[in-house]
Amino acid sequence: MGDRAVPDASPVLEFHDVRMHFGGVTALKGVSSRIPKGIIQSVIGPNGAGKTTLLNCISGLLTPSSGSVVFRGEAVQGKPPHEIARRGLSRTFQHVALFPRMSVWENVMVGRHARTRAGFWAAGFRLPFMRAEERRIREDAERWLEFVGLHPEKDLPAGALPLGKQKILEIARALATDPVLILLDEPAGGLNTRETEELGDLLKKIQAKGVTVVLVEHDMNLVMDISDRVLVLHFGQVLACGSPSEIKDNPEVIQAYLGEDWAEAGGGLTGNSLSGDREDTPC
């Protein structure tokens, strides 16, 4: 399945030569990619490769030291995260970042913030449009909770959920912002096998809604199973990019990241290095 042709639409996200320095540490050394609309693109790489930093640069939590990030045809680097979110980019966090003292339901309602408008006055005086809007916020949030299967827990404090459900709740909250593109930072971290399988199904459902998915993940089964394209980061650089089967067969990747275990497990070595034609890679 990994070999299916990537739709050649105009990219929903494009970043070019993104560099990020933290004092003496260079976390990203010029990373580029074009991500077409509607695909699931995974980003893999060992710990410290710069995956989270890349997501932070895209979502606005960090401003890249240099390079450009173009989202839906507009340069967004340096813009505050809430403005980028309003343009249709949402995300989850590697280390769960919910609002733990708010209910599950309220967490998702916060996701509707950018799509609604009642301010201090409208809320304080409970103007009619505000009441109608509030009703819609509640209904929309409930729909997203049903979509991810967390509706039964909606009145619990988010902090009381087990880790696996917290990770799913983060996805529901991100979806509630009506994203065009969603960035997921290790959503399977801490999930058991069954939960990871369910997560895979959920990600497919999200893709089916037309949302582009950028998935940072360590679980290779999940990545190889659902990705249309995989980008391998290594020490802040793109080591390889291609379909899951191309990545599985790439000796550089096998050596740097997948490790001998993978080769022994039948990952296979075809000697077909991508390094020669990196210029032509579709990424």
Place this chain on the structure above:
Amino acid sequence: MSSREKTAFVGLTVFLAVFPWVSALSRSFSHYVDVMIFAGIFSLVTIGLSLLMGFAGQISLAQAAFFGIGAYGSGILTGHFHWNPWAAMLAGVCVAAAVAWVVGVPALRLKGHYLAMATLGFGVIVHIVMNEEVDWTGGPSGLGGIPGIRLAGRKISGDAAWFYLVWAFVLAAFLFSRHVLHSRVGRALRAIHDDEKAAEAMGVPVSSLKVQVFVYSAVLAAVAGSLYAHYVSFLSPGSFDLMWSIRFVLMVVFGGMQSLWGALVGTVLLTFVGNEWLQVFADFEILVYGGILLVMALFVPQGLVVWMDAFFRRRSRLQPTPSDGGS
């Protein structure tokens, strides 16, 4: 509103309606109306502060300064310039809002201790201005001759009339704030408190909302200041110093930061304590407050209202209901 909260609100309204009458029955209680007027005025300040501290998670040691801006604004405009008191109140509120915005934009980028320090510094500056601008404020010797307020053609005079006027403001501010808390704005404020980065990534304009709630708290403090000026008709800088900012914070913490009811209860109790019993401690008052705070932090960290709520729920074996905004 939940039915419990509705009951509490109706109960509060009835209590306030009969309070001046009941107090008038006995000579030894009659001055409690006066204390309750001050408690009401301070409640306006602490309701705003509760939104800022308890819900948005931003501390301010500048509330006495905004209280003072409202008070001196009314005192000067009505005393020196013979403005209509309501117009003067509006002007004072506008000035406080503008100042809060100017101070808040840079200060609210700061966190924790730094925000406390920044607002403290601002409060000290305002206090110095009150002391030094003798031509306008009367300086340390005070500003007198502030006229009373007229409402619907009648002068507000007597403790009962003032009581009802002040507490009408409090109930209005309470309801308005409560509605704000149970809206997308309130949820966003609580989200900021729990995780700023996540709130921002979900589309919440964190800085702008923090400034808005800071301005809102300043507006309520200025309204309170204006009422205070007309009620006591004499202002001196001592009523607006750092000690008062700390008292306001204590009132909110005492009653419970996570609830508007906490602000009300804490303010009324500490106003009574301060008026009735702490006089004897004079300069040691601060020690008593420090002691109260220590005991609270150790044994009742959620504040009185949450603690009592949990206590009664346990007694009546009620299932806890889901949080629906916390107020």
